Amino acid sequence: MSTRLYIPRDSSALSLGADEIAAAIQAHAGTTVDIVRNGSRGMYWLEPMIEVVTAKGRIAYGPVAPEDIKGLFDNDFLNGGEHPLRLGVTDELPWLKKQERLTFSRVGITDPVSVSDYVAHEGYRGLCKALELAPAAIVQEVTDSGLRGRGGAAFPTGIKWKTVLGCTAQQKYIVCNADEGDSGTYSDRMIMEGDPLVLIEGMTIAGLAVGADQGYIYLRSEYPDALVVLNEAIKNAYAAGYLGDDILGSGHRFHLEVRRAAGAYICGEETSLLESLEGKRGVIRFKPPLPAIEGLFGKPTVVNNVISLATVPIILDKGAAFYRDYGMGRSRGTLPIQLAGNIKYCGLVEKAFGITLRELLYDYGGGSASGRPIRAVQVGGPLGAYLPESQFDTPLDYEKFSEIWAVLGHGGIVAFDDTVDMARMARYAFEFCAIESCGKCTPCRIGSTRGVEVMDKIIAGTQPEKNAKLVRDLSDTMLNGSLCALGGMTPYPVLSAINHFPEDFGLQQHELAA
Amino acid sequence: MLSEDLLVEKHIDAHKATPGGLLPLLHSIQDDIGYIPEHSYKLISKALNISVAEVHGVVSFYHHFITTPPGQHVLHICRAESCQAMGSTELEAHAKTVLNVEYHQTTKDGAISMEPVYCLGNCALSPAVMLDEKVYGRVSKARLDALLTSSRKPK
Ligand SMILES: Cc1cc2nc3c(=O)[nH]c(=O)nc-3n(C[C@H](O)[C@H](O)[C@H](O)COP(=O)(O)O)c2cc1C
Ligand code: SF4
Ligand code: FES
Numbered sequence: 001m002s003t004r005l006y007i008p009r010d011s012s013a014l015s016l017g018a019d020e021i022a023a024a025i026q027a028h029a030g031t032t033v034d035i036v037r038n039g040s041r042g043m044y045w046l047e048p049m050i051e052v053v054t055a056k057g058r059i060a061y062g063p064v065a066p067e068d069i070k071g072l073f074d075n076d077f078l079n080g081g082e083h084p085l086r087l088g089v090t091d092e093l094p095w096l097k098k099q100e101r102l103t104f105s106r107v108g109i110t111d112p113v114s115v116s117d118y119v120a121h122e123g124y125r126g127l128c129k130a131l132e133l134a135p136a137a138i139v140q141e142v143t144d145s146g147l148r149g150r151g152g153a154a155f156p157t158g159i160k161w162k163t164v165l166g167c168t169a170q171q172k173y174i175v176c177n178a179d180e181g182d183s184g185t186y187s188d189r190m191i192m193e194g195d196p197l198v199l200i201e202g203m204t205i206a207g208l209a210v211g212a213d214q215g216y217i218y219l220r221s222e223y224p225d226a227l228v229v230l231n232e233a234i235k236n237a238y239a240a241g242y243l244g245d246d247i248l249g250s251g252h253r254f255h256l257e258v259r260r261a262a263g264a265y266i267c268g269e270e271t272s273l274l275e276s277l278e279g280k281r282g283v284i285r286f287k288p289p290l291p292a293i294e295g296l297f298g299k300p301t302v303v304n305n306v307i308s309l310a311t312v313p314i315i316l317d318k319g320a321a322f323y324r325d326y327g328m329g330r331s332r333g334t335l336p337i338q339l340a341g342n343i344k345y346c347g348l349v350e351k352a353f354g355i356t357l358r359e360l361l362y363d364y365g366g367g368s369a370s371g372r373p374i375r376a377v378q379v380g381g382p383l384g385a386y387l388p389e390s391q392f393d394t395p396l397d398y399e400k401f402s403e404i405w406a407v408l409g410h411g412g413i414v415a416f417d418d419t420v421d422m423a424r425m426a427r428y429a430f431e432f433c434a435i436e437s438c439g440k441c442t443p444c445r446i447g448s449t450r451g452v453e454v455m456d457k458i459i460a461g462t463q464p465e466k467n468a469k470l471v472r473d474l475s476d477t478m479l480n481g482s483l484c485a486l487g488g489m490t491p492y493p494v495l496s497a498i499n500h501f502p503e504d505f506g507l508q509q510h511e512l513a514a
Numbered sequence: 515m516l517s518e519d520l521l522v523e524k525h526i527d528a529h530k531a532t533p534g535g536l537l538p539l540l541h542s543i544q545d546d547i548g549y550i551p552e553h554s555y556k557l558i559s560k561a562l563n564i565s566v567a568e569v570h571g572v573v574s575f576y577h578h579f580i581t582t583p584p585g586q587h588v589l590h591i592c593r594a595e596s597c598q599a600m601g602s603t604e605l606e607a608h609a610k611t612v613l614n615v616e617y618h619q620t621t622k623d624g625a626i627s628m629e630p631v632y633c634l635g636n637c638a639l640s641p642a643v644m645l646d647e648k649v650y651g652r653v654s655k656a657r658l659d660a661l662l663t664s665s666r667k668p669k
Contacts, residue, residue, distance in 0.1 A: 012636050015651035044638035180635060183594035189635040221541075221578045222590075222634050224647045259534075260541050262576035265632060279536030279562075281575040297533065340637035341599035347638055369600070378595055382632075414596045414637070428598070432632065 002034045003078045006051040006058065008108070010040035010193050011225040012186070017066070018048040024069050025050070033078070039194015041108035042348030043095055051090055054080040060087040095364065100326060101350045102334050103311045104187075107194035113232040115240040118197040124242065126313030130205045131250050138209035139165055142312060144320035146332025151177055151268075151305030152380070152409045152485075154331075154398045157312075160302060163292040164210040167300035172212035174203050175277065175296060175303045178219040178226075179261055179268035182381025184340035184412030188306035190348060192219070192226040195310070196233035202309035204247065204254045205316055206302055213253040216296070218273050220261045230258050265382075265436040269484050270303040272438060283438045284484045305410070307336055328354035331397045341378075341414035342368045351396075358392040361415060372417040376425075376501065380409025382432050383489035385496035386422065407492065422501035426471070427455035429493040433486060443478045444487025450474055451494070464506035468498060521546055522554040526561045536562060536572055540579055549580045585620040585627040587665045589613075590644040593630045596637035600652075605641050608655045612662070625666050 007022040008014075022035055040047060041060075049062030059080040061072060068085060075081040087093060101107075110117040118124065130138050143158025164172060176199065180188040191199055203215045219227055234256055237243045245253045259277060261267050267276045271285035274296050295301020311333065315323045324332045331353035337360060339346045344366035349355075361367070361374060368374050376386045385406040387394070394400055401408050416425075430451030437444045451474055458467045475491035482488035498505055522543055529539035539558065543550055555569040562569075573579045591606050613621050613628060620627040636642035639651025645661055653661075 011649050012639055012651060015636050015639055015642065015649040047639075181633060183633045184596045184637050185633075186635040186637055220635075222631060222644070225649075259538065261578075262537060262541070263578035263631075264576050276537065277534050279534040279572070280568075281571050283575075338637070340596040341640060382595060412596075412637070414599055416599045420599070425595070425598075428595070432594075436632075 002032050003029075004053040005033050005035045005078075006038045006053075006108075007035055007048065008040045008194075009037035009112070009225070009229070010047075010108075010190065011223070012044055013040050013047040013049070014225065016047050016063070020066055021048045021050065021064050021069070024066055028069060028073060029078070036111045038110065039107045039112050039190060040348075041090065041096060042104070042190065043093070043345070044347045045345050046087065049087075052078060052080060056080060057089045057091065060090040060093070061085045062087060095345065095347075099350050100334050100352050102314050102323065102326070103191070103198070103307060103336055104195075104348065104350045105314065106198065107190055107348075110195065112194055112196055112229055113236055115197065115236050115242065118195075122317065123197055123313070124201055126316030127201050127205055127208075127242070128248075129316045130208050131248065131252070135165055135209050135211060138205065138316070141320045142209070142315060145315040145323040146320075146327070146330070147308065147311055147315060147323065148331070148398065149305055150307035150311070150335070150410060152182075152407070154408070157304060157308050160292055160304070161206065161209050163290065164212070164300045164302050167293055169300050171214070171297075171299045172210055173296045173299055173301040174206045174210070174212045174215040174309075175270075175274070175301055176203055176215065176217040176309055177268060177270065177273060177303055177305050178217050178223075179265075179273060180220055180223075180306070180410070181265040181268045182384075182410050182412050184378065184414035185338050185381060185410045186340075187336040187338050187348060187411065189223055189226055190336075191306055191310050192223070193229045196230050197237060198310045198313055199230075199306055200233060200237050200243065200256060202312040203256060204243065205312050206304070206309060207254040208252060210300070210302055212300075212302065213255060215254065215256040216277060217256070217258045218261055218267070218277055219258050221263050227258060227260065234258070265432075266438045266484075266486055269486070272484075273303065274301065281438075284440050286483070307410075326352035328352070328395065329397050329399055331399070335396060335408070335411045337396070338412045339365050339415075340412060342370055342374070342417045343413075343415045344369045353397050354395045356393050356395050357387065357413070360396075360413060361392065365415070368415060368417045370417045370419075372419065374415050375418040376416045376420055376422060376497075378414045378416075378425075378493065379412070380407040381412055382429065383407070383485060383492055384409050384412075385492045386425065386500060387496070388500040405492070405496065407489075421459075422497040422504040423455065423459050423506075426494045426497040426505075427452060427459065429490050429497075430455060433490040436486060438484075438486070441481065441483045441487060443481040444483075444490075447474050447478045447487065448490060451478075451490075458505050461506055468502075468505055468507055471498065518547060518551055519554070519557065522551070522557055526557060530561045536564075536569075537576075540573060540576075544579060549583050552581050586625050587646055588627045588629060589662070590629050590631040590634070592632070592634050592636070592640070592642045592644075594633040594637075596633070597641040600640035602641035605643075605653060605655060605658060609658060612659065626662065
């Protein structure tokens with residue numbers, strides 16, 4: 001009998017040579033090994049990490065370099081043998097064991113494109129429940145779970161679905177926002193590469209709930225590997241009868257297609273995304289009408305983030321109360337948090353809301369990668385605030401973050417050590433806004449370019465007090481006069497940088513917070 | 515030109531009935547030819563019943579679409595925050611020096627075009643780059659040099 005090995009096909013693992021490792025092991029062992037290309041367990045400092053199935057469970061080795069392979073075989077790693085890279089039983093690794101993996105329960109464990117493996121690991125139980133429920137009951141379950149959109153705006157998912165369910169229309173759509181543009185985020189990618197069927201199941205349930213029979217996944221073009229995995233998984237779901245004209249013989253239809261984006265950050269905003277899906281420039285639409293009422297091709301449309309949709313199956317399977325029992329305040333359930341930037345142990349931490357930044361940065365992250373003090377942390381992507389050390393005890397909770405004028409966004413945490421120049425980061429925030437602006441409103445289109453110019457003066461040391469005031473005025477205009485959050489939230493990173501790190505702007509004392 | 519037009523026609527036929535098919539069409543043209551030839555706008559506009567200006571507007575809106583032939587390889591360097599926190603600014607400066615190009619330019623020998631990108635989802639392994647369709651993580655200057663050298667080797 002051949003030994004089963006798991007070697008990730010996750011694109012981050014591939015970025016460190018996982019394909020080469022898999023090929024070398026295959027060449028060395030031939031038919032004595034059966035290699036499954038799984039998702040990543042999310043411990044990226046250990047990638048490429050390979051797992052061997054033994055009588056004691058799955059034993060992990062990592063990070064494996066091509067030159068380690070001979071030694072691994074010499075030390076009988078196929079039977080869990082001792083080796084300096086041996087990490088132990090994967091599920092017992094404290095970093096993983098302390099987590100509360102609900103949405104990510106199968107990522108890294110199953111073969112991502114195998115429907116039978118998915119079903120063997122509790123997959124499609126949510127859909128089977130949903131098929132027995134009336135649409136309104138599915139919506140109620142999602143509402144009762146307390147799930148809020150994980151794409152950034154944290155809008156209650158059940159309420160959005162209720163609006164679409166309440167619309168009478170021949171055609172409705174489910175659109176998955178897989179544009180994942182925020183720096184420091186990769187949880188959508190990990191789901192799509194590591195457990196795409198959970199997203200497919202979630203979208204199918206959404207279709208049943210609101211009466212939509214067509215879904216689109218709008219996938220960023222920077223994710224070519226995810227595209228391949230998604231298409232394989234969709235094909236297999238069709239073949240197994242989980243997608244198509246008669247899902248599991250229930251008489252319900254649901255069709256699903258992946259559409260590639262084309263490298264525009266703004267197309268992650270839902271109305272711009274819909275324009276793009278219609279084949280147009282991704283210019284923001286005025287709201288109202290809400291996409292839920294007039295969305296894709298003018299039809300009622302659910303637009304949800306990958307993680308929101310991928311969380312629906314477990315809610316249907318285990319019940320609203322099970323999910324709602326995790327979390328704090330009005331932030332219910334878990335958040336897949338992504339550690340990024342200058343952090344020693346970067347990776348995916350799914351935990352109930354309420355964990356603090358400090359625990360994430362130090363207990364999970366192990367401090368900075370450079371060994372220097374962590375000075376600033378940007379949470380929630382390029383439109384998120386920079387937080388100083390004094391705010392590291394803030395618990396991850398939507399409301400607690402808004403109290404300190406910050407956002408959780410899509411759960412990305414990017415750490416910087418004390419070599420960071422926060423004036424340059426503020427300049428970059430304006431620059432990014434200028435590059436990605438859809439051009440519809442002046443404060444964003446012009447203001448961002450003006451912001452870059454003023455920041456250049458501050459960086460050059462020219463009249464910092466006067467120019468910092470200009471930046472504040474400009475930020476005010478953008479905050480109040482932008483149609484969407486690209487222009488409207490660029491002031492978050494900018495002003496938080498000035499407020500918390502005035503010394504980097506050549507300012508003597510803390511000025512009044514905006 | 516003519517053979518290119520034929521290729522474009524083939525892609526148009528495959529996508530003209532697709533709802534919102536312009537982006538899928540542009541992708542398949544670029545995947546095939548390497549860029550979107552401007553003289554194809556007319557063919558596209560006719561087939562999809564939109565104006566040439568609209569086609570131009572869409573192509574120019576999206577960073578991914580290019581209208582001139584790229585080099586043999588395209589190097590995307592991530593400029594976003596997580597990669598900056600791990601030294602991408604120095605990496606970018608290094609790449610510009612060794613390739614002797616700015617962003618959106620191609621080396622004199624036509625081998626490598628350099629483009630910026632804003633996050634590759636590889637932020638756990640910053641700094642990241644993408645060479646053609648393959649992503650690389652924890653890219654030091656030396657690792658980048660090695661990548662560029664091996665991509666230039668004739669296959
Ligand atoms: C500039 C901008 C970029 C955005 N990018 C994304 C994105 O990449 N992915 C995403 O899911 N939501 C993004 N959003 C939020 C979407 O507009 C929308 O709120 C979300 O797709 C709704 O899904 P959810 O309720 O499941 O979060 C973005 C918003 C703005 C203003
Ligand atoms: S704020 Fe910027 S991106 Fe948003 S609608 Fe206005 S111009 Fe477009
Ligand atoms: S910020 Fe560079 S890969 Fe995400």
